[in-house]
Amino acid sequence: MTDRSLLRGLAAVLLITVASQIFYITVVSGSANEMLRPLTWFTELLAFTASTVFALALATRWPSQAVVWTTLAIAGFLNVIQVAMGLSMFAPAMEASETTPQLFAAVLAGAFFFYFLAKLLLGVAGVALGVAAFRRSGALPKAIGVLSAIAGIASFFLSLLAMIDAESWRFAAGAAGTAVTALVGLLLILAPPVRKS
Numbered sequence: 001m002t003d004r005s006l007l008r009g010l011a012a013v014l015l016i017t018v019a020s021q022i023f024y025i026t027v028v029s030g031s032a033n034e035m036l037r038p039l040t041w042f043t044e045l046l047a048f049t050a051s052t053v054f055a056l057a058l059a060t061r062w063p064s065q066a067v068v069w070t071t072l073a074i075a076g077f078l079n080v081i082q083v084a085m086g087l088s089m090f091a092p093a094m095e096a097s098e099t100t101p102q103l104f105a106a107v108l109a110g111a112f113f114f115y116f117l118a119k120l121l122l123g124v125a126g127v128a129l130g131v132a133a134f135r136r137s138g139a140l141p142k143a144i145g146v147l148s149a150i151a152g153i154a155s156f157f158l159s160l161l162a163m164i165d166a167e168s169w170r171f172a173a174g175a176a177g178t179a180v181t182a183l184v185g186l187l188l189i190l191a192p193p194v195r196k197s
Contacts, residue, residue, distance in 0.1 A: 003061060003195060010054040010072070011188035013047040017079070018182045020044050021174075038087065045083045052076035062195055068128045072184075075121035082114035112166050119177030120159035126152025126180035133191050141191035148187050151180035 001009070020043050028036045052073045059069035085107060093104040126148045133145030155176040162173035187193075 001057070003058070004192070006054050006058050006061070007188045007192050010051055010058065011185040013050040013054065014181050014185035014188075016047040017044055017051070018178055018185065020047070021178050041083050041087050045080060045087070048076045048079040048083060050076075052080065065193065065195075068125055071121050071125045071128075075118040075125065078114045078118040078121070082111045082118070085111040085114070109166065112170070113163060116159040116162040116166070116173055116177075119155050119173055119180075120163070122177055122180050122184065123152040123155030123157075123159060126155065126184050128152075129184060129187055129193060132193055133187055136191070136194065138191070141187075144183065144187045144191050148180065148183040151176060151183050155180040 020040055024037075024040050028040050055069045055073035055076060059066040059073060062069060089107045089111075090104070093107040097104045130145040130147070130149030130152060133141040133148065136142070136145075155173070158169055158173040158176045162169035
């Protein structure tokens with residue numbers, strides 16, 4: 001794959017995860033259809049896996065920006081873990097909740113911890129890519145860069161708070177993380193970073 005294909009591929013799968021999270025909140029969470037939840041999660045699992053692969057490939061090809069791409073790769077991998085926990089552990093933990101009430105709560109807390117840590121890392125990447133875009137010429141890179149950096153800062157701090165107190169900060173951290181993911185995806189498409197030698 002070319003560098004441009006990798007950037008567009010990474011952007012596409014990031015935007016797919018944003019769409020799936022919005023779909024999950026607006027449709028799946030209130031639906032009686034038992035197939036929607038696993039289908040949505042499997043879609044996210046594939047998208048997060050692809051984001052990890054694309055970001056690692058970019059880290060290899062762009063060593064001067066390897067930290068940013070590796071940060072995105074780790075965020076993708078953490079999301080793979082948290083989605084896999086939902087797919088493989090939620091149902092058995094719920095079945096065991098009658099005899100071990102705290103088991104499901106522990107599994108859920110673990111999955112959310114990985115989720116928020118991934119959002120925190122996406123925030124870091126959003127700030128780094130946003131600042132780099134702002135330093136370039138042109139109104140579009142600057143505008144998307146500013147928005148990405150602001151959303152990244154919000155995602156970092158709100159995710160950190162949610163890792164400490166998930167109950168109070170879950171929705172705010174999730175919203176900020178989704179926003180920065182969307183902005184990073186748009187930035188990679190509309191104002192892709194410039195490869196440094």
